[in-house]
Amino acid sequence: MVDGYLGRLTTEHRMLIHLFDNILPNNQWEAPVALTQAGISAAVHVQRKHVPRTLKRLEKSKEITIQNRHVPGAKQRRKVYSLTITGRTRAKLLVDKTLNVEVNYQGRQTLIKDIPKGDKRILELLSHIDDNLQYHENPIVSSISKPSGIASLDAQSSEELVKRMFARAWEDGIITHDEHLLISEVVEFLGMHPERVKRISEEARGSIEFSPPEDIYLEMLSQALVDNELVEDEITLLETFRGAYGISDEIHQKLLNLAMQEPVYSDNIKTYNLTLETALNDGIITFDEEAMLATLRESLGISDRQHANLLAKFRDSIK
Numbered sequence: 001m002v003d004g005y006l007g008r009l010t011t012e013h014r015m016l017i018h019l020f021d022n023i024l025p026n027n028q029w030e031a032p033v034a035l036t037q038a039g040i041s042a043a044v045h046v047q048r049k050h051v052p053r054t055l056k057r058l059e060k061s062k063e064i065t066i067q068n069r070h071v072p073g074a075k076q077r078r079k080v081y082s083l084t085i086t087g088r089t090r091a092k093l094l095v096d097k098t099l100n101v102e103v104n105y106q107g108r109q110t111l112i113k114d115i116p117k118g119d120k121r122i123l124e125l126l127s128h129i130d131d132n133l134q135y136h137e138n139p140i141v142s143s144i145s146k147p148s149g150i151a152s153l154d155a156q157s158s159e160e161l162v163k164r165m166f167a168r169a170w171e172d173g174i175i176t177h178d179e180h181l182l183i184s185e186v187v188e189f190l191g192m193h194p195e196r197v198k199r200i201s202e203e204a205r206g207s208i209e210f211s212p213p214e215d216i217y218l219e220m221l222s223q224a225l226v227d228n229e230l231v232e233d234e235i236t237l238l239e240t241f242r243g244a245y246g247i248s249d250e251i252h253q254k255l256l257n258l259a260m261q262e263p264v265y266s267d268n269i270k271t272y273n274l275t276l277e278t279a280l281n282d283g284i285i286t287f288d289e290e291a292m293l294a295t296l297r298e299s300l301g302i303s304d305r306q307h308a309n310l311l312a313k314f315r316d317s318i319k
Contacts, residue, residue: 005103005129012054013094014123017082020091021122023083030068035080038191042145043123045152048190049224051318055081062088073188095122095123102132130286147195153308158190159200160217164211165203175240182244186220189237194280214246214255221259229316268300273310279283280311 001119006014022043033039038053041048058064063086064207068077083091099113115135117125127139142149143229144158151159167184169179187197220241224234242252275296279289 002141004127004131005101005133006123006126006141007131009098009126010048011046012057015040015054015058016063016087016094017044017122018096019081019083020088020095024067024080029070031071031078031080032068033071033073033191035079036071036074036078036084036191038189038247039145040081040096041158042143042155042191043121045127045141045155047128047155047157058087061086063090069198069318096123098126100131103129103135105135123203132288144190144192145197147193147201147282153304157308158192158198161216162186162190162192162197163200163204163207164216164219166201167207168216170201178244180239185240185315190235204276210244213241213247214251217241217245217247217252217281218255218259222254237285269302269306269310272296272300272302272307274308278306 007232009017018040019035022039024031024033024035034043037048037051040055041051044051048140055064056105059066063084064081065084066079066081069080071078071080099111101112103112103115105115112125112129115125124143125140127143128136130136130140133224139149141152143157144151162183164181169175169183174182183197187194217238220238224230224238229240239247243245247255272293276293277307279285285293297301297304
């Protein structure tokens with residue numbers, strides 16, 4: 001779930017706008033991290049696990065192309081994504097429609113395109129606009145690629161995974177070299193800013209709660225398997241974790257089978273999910289629908305995190 005005006009746009013629309021605003025360099029060697037899955041995930045404010053399926057859908061419709069390029073800071077060449085002519089045409093229509101929305105900026109009605117954006121990218125500019133189309137000096141929601149600010153509920157799941165890893169590492173009072181390398185790989189995989197990671201580490205250090213390695217590994221598997229496929233960098237990361245925490249082949253297979261199962265929802269979640277799907281039939285949740293859903297969440301005991309996961313899953317399934 002993404003707060004503010006950005007929450008009105010589907011993950012696919014945010015992704016097209018992001019790729020429109022970040023052009024792949026013409027040279028055949030380097031590409032910015034913004035065009036990797038990690039960079040896209042951070043920019044559109046979703047967990048990385050929700051990115052591959054949307055990218056595959058855009059690839060199938062011939063709106064994006066995929067290349068392998070060197071990315072600064074990466075140990076090996078990475079897949080990067082760029083818009084085709086078809087994709088750029090569609091993205092341009094979305095950008096024009098979005099930037100011509102009128103918002104309240106410094107007490108007057110102003111088109112988004114007329115707001116001074118400095119060095120902000122389009123999605124970053126939109127992150128300053130709330131549900132009531134009021135522009136704020138500080139962003140409503142911040143990308144995890146930025147050093148500070150509140151991430152979307154969906155992206156907070158990535159922060160929670162890193163925090164659980166730090167808590168486990170801090171259990172004996174010190175983070176070993178191997179633990180540091182492993183966490184660094186996860187952080188790079190997620191595209192998280194070092195200063196944000198430092199804050200999460202300190203929060204985890206002050207916590208006495210830590211998760212068993214099996215629980216953390218299961219969460220990593222669940223995030224990786226959302227598209228029912230493990231890609232090369234995911235496999236490498238999982239194998240590194242298994243080696244560091246002694247996850248045996250038997251336990252790996254057990255957790256893999258568990259991660260591949262569809263979640264079994266309770267009756268109250270099923271009821272809420274049906275109502276949520278009805279509200280999203282037209283692609284957006286109106287203010288009245290959101291008020292109704294908020295009341296329903298309270299009466300059924302649905303947490304914000306559960307709502308965010310259901311919402312992300314539904315929007316990710318839109319063809």
